[in-house]
Amino acid sequence: MEKLVNISYNQTGASTNVDAMGMREMQRMVYEQRNRKYLLVKAPPASGKSRALMFVALDKLANQGIRKVIVAVPEKSIGRSFRSTELKRYGFFDDWQVSDYFNLCSGSDDSRKSARFKEFLRSSPNRILVCTHATLRNALKEVRDEELNDCFFGIDEFHHGSADAYNDLGELIRRLITSTSAHIMAMTGSYFRGDQMPILRPEDEQLFMPSVNYDYYRQLNGYKYLKSLGLGYQFYTGKFITAIPEALDTTKKTLIHIPPVQGRESYAKKYDIVADIIAEIGEVVDEDAEHFIKIVRTPDGRLLKVGDLVEDNVAQRAALQSYLQRMDRKDALDILIALGTAKEGFDWQWCEVCLTIGMRASMTEVVQIIGRCTRDCEGKTHAQFINLVPCPDAAQEEVSVAVNNMLKAIAVSLLMEQVMAPKWDFRTKRDDDEEVVDRKNRVLHVKGLAEPTERAKAIIENDITELKATVLSSDILKQAMANDAIAEVITQSLIPKVIQEKYPTLTEQEVECVRQQLVLSIATQGAEVTVDEHGREFINIANKFCDKGVELSKLSINLIDSINPFQRAYEIMAKSLTPEVLRAIQFSIEEQRSDMSIEEAVLLLKNYLPKYKEEHHGAIPTLSDTEPLAKRIALAIDFVAKKKREYLQTGKL
Template identity: 60%
Template sequence: MENLVDITYNQTGASSNTDEMGMREMQRKAYAARHHQYILLKAPPASGKSRALMFLALDKTEKQGLRKAIVAVPEKTIGKSFTNTELKKHGFFTDWRVSSYYNLCDADNEKEKTKRFKEFLDDPTAKNLVCTHSTLRNALTQIDNSKLNNCLLAIDEFHHVSADANNMLGENLRRIMVETSAHVVAMTGSYFRGDAVPILSAEDETNFYSVTYNYYQQLNGYKHLKSLGIGYAFYTGRYLDALHEALDTTKKTLIHIPSVNSRASTGDKYDEVDRIIKTIGEVIETDYERRTMKVRTPDGRVLIVADLVEDDSKDRQRLQSYLQRMNKREDMDIIIALGTAKEGFDWEWCERCLTIGVRGSLTEVVQIIGRCTRDCEGKERAEFLNLIACPDATQQNVEVAVNDMLKAISASLLMEQVLAPQWNFKTTKDDTEGDNPYTIVVEGLKPLSSERTKHIVESDMNELIATLYNSNMIQNAIGDGIAPEVVTQVLMPKVIQEKYPDLSHDEVEEVRQRLVLETNTKGSEMEVRSDGSRFMKIGASFVNIDELNINLIDSVNPFQRAYEILSKSVTAEILKTIQTVIEEKRIDMDVAEAVTLYKNHVTRYIAEHGGRMPETTDSDPFVKRLAQAIAFIARKKQEFITQKNKEQ
């Protein structure tokens, strides 16, 4: 296993302490933005987003003149976060109240929910309503948009919204913003562009004022949790055969098995659960009321294990009810899940998330990590481990395996950006007075010339890095032999312009410089030498921080670390497979040239070199071309076979 991220926190208690109004650090930051019509709040799990929304909603309805507040959550269980809450006794000016009649998460019949939603909009005495995203979507199809004028629409777990035209919640939101005077507060713990479809279009996103409170700020302010490790373990063959090496039964663990449609799955989720339980130990007792098992480990310990993969609705309901009632550390040891226990699932004693198979969505990665990063007494360390398959040279579809690995590495590098302290880059030494220890002066750095670029750098940098790492264009450039200057000076500006189409050429360059600094310095080692000078590891060497300049940073490949990680984590044979696949993607050749080279030269070369094949790494351009011809023909042959199989 390779730990890609391992960060120790200061335990300042700042993120948990409240001020005279009863607000925690993140909530104060959100409340300061309360006068904006459209607010996008990005903050990690357990940071207090639900109560932050209460503060915002009450200010808008009680002090800003809005008529009503509608809160939409992705599923009913999360609705409990918005039940009646006493805020006044902690210093706020009023309490949060929701009539049980208008807490639609407690109702069962969808028609009845829609009926009450419509009643709420016409009820002069009702201020607040809580419902699911599904109820909101259904209700919006039956009301006139004008009914939402002068109302607040608050959407929790906003990453469920999508810019896809088929995403009705996203379409309704855009329509409401265009056609009504409604205010919108959108909240999420994982607003990333690493998914296939963006959450908002770039144009729509510019309407929102973003408030960002990152993982580092949250975890640094905890009282108990000291450190978080994020790592990847690689296996060959079936994951079940390697599970015993990745599973640590001494830690409170949440195991997510792969989707049955994924490459990592065996195709039988129930058999996988049985095999996992056997890896833990022997079942000695089953509690049919709670739907939990007591499992004795080989060393004699007895663990309580829960199976959330089971499809039987009554069994799942019993187990979920028990999980919600748990209030002691010893109530649970290991939970096995598939599509559940991600967002909104609160098991504060969870110390480790073991996730099997590559997750194509960064949203999912961040949500899962959030399950083990709750602060609680007795928990000093949390870990996220992703167990993924190594590319196998005998696999038919090696390219899929390679891309899976690159996704995993990109996600881990991104999490380092999210979790590490942010450097404070300055243009001149005169600007550094009073700054934090992470202040760095960079020669040639353009000053931020507008409020827009300042806000992007202060609030959106982690999200921009997510977009960068997960751009197909950038993914193809990782390890592709492209000059670092091309990546940083040509590809990065394209990513920035796509995400922020309203920026001028000069503003794009200002953001680009900060982005290349962030990607090359975040998580870097720093050492202070005997003379007091500070050195930072950038690329393969240490550089004096007082001599940093933009030209130097532009000359370093920001993705080199991905390959440093691979080289430590996988075998030489697998690295060769990866290199071959990447080389194949770069080949510019047609069938006629490939066939001619193969017929006239490849056979002769092999005979003359004792059976050795030409290699793409050969210093002789002609030999390299022969190797490319072999790879090209092999790829075309595989494409032909794949197509034939599809037709059959």
């Protein structure tokens, strides 16, 4: 297996230490913003978002005129994070108290939940209710807007919402904003969606800005025990079960997610797949009948406790889930096999490895799964995410599907490196500036960098990771890999289009500000500053165009624009795949290349055609040219000629 990312941390303990009020670092950051009406918190699993909400909600009840608190979670199992909690004993002024009657995530009687919700709003003296997103959506259909005034809504896993008019949770949030005086605290560990649909409409998103950001790096760097995280992909041919012996280390506490039932990686019924995986682990010799935990003897004689969440039997699943919720010791479980569960909000602090079988097109899902193994606990020093994915077969008919999935995998891996690693803060560099880099604060000064407006600055500070996710999962990545010599086209023509589509209200100047920061972020990902024997400082960018580093005093946005920031994706593929498969992928990419745009054609003809003619004694490039840049210029010439003909015929471009 090729480990694409392996990051070490300093184990400072900062993210888990508590202050005199019982708050951890992230919770203090959130509490400082407690007076805001709309608050968005972006923080990874295990950072303490649920308790942060408790602190804010109790302050709103005591000091801000809020009369009711409603917490909504995506599924019942996550509701346990919001059960009654003692806070006063750790220094806070009040405890979080939720009555069993109004904890609508407990029990199995769903028929009365909407009625209880209305009772809570209209007549109950109780102040706090916990429910699922589904219960909230259903109950509010029967509640008038004025009944929601002066209420505080805590929306967990906020990325389930969407700006799409057909997304019920998104429309509910919009209703609270436009038609009531309700306060909202939205929380998520991954503020982006797999379908690239924005979570909030731009005008609504502005109300939540600036958000409270507590990134993965800050969280993991502040742990006491966990000091490194590995992210990697392993490829298999044929059936994935043949790769399980190599991918699965049975000495590690492991969470296995099998492929979706309808996924191309599923070769049998889900129960048979689970049985095959257990057979690879060892022989079932016993079973805990009360909790439905299988006892499996490995070939070397060890006895492992294996849980099966794929099982559909209601009683068995309920017994196992209850067991998982009450686990309080490391030896309670060794391996857990799941399908659609054990992702968001699932807490197994001893989990060391997440083995995910099959492609996950949603980056949100990948982030959530990784979060299952990154909880800090004594004795765990390393966490590992492994994605076991099919290797495209050059002979198979549906190679384009495999290629598309492979590109998604690469995009996710690059995104994860960005999420997990510290980021540079880019600032304008003028010619007379003396200070170039501040290593302590990771500030990098760049010549020619545009000064952002407040709106552009909010996007740069809060959404650069999500924007990168959008870029990396779009057709831009395919074009970048197919045309890596034409970096300027990618950075100045294609990327601005993505930004404009995601933020349609931005001005041209604001798009340019965001573009510059995005390209800088990608190009300097994983970069380090070094000093040579003459005392000159260099930034070493992980790219074939900058093998020797770039002198910091010469770093400029123009230089960065000349570097293809996606080149590393190509290099990762070259490391991980055979030459035969790589050739098949390149062929498929060439076939699927997007049509040329007017902006790209103008850029090529204006900046590159004159250079080509000068170097080739006035010759014009042709489509048969073997040089990729020359071929692309020829395509631009044909494209412009075609557009001219269309204009002469129709009067329209």
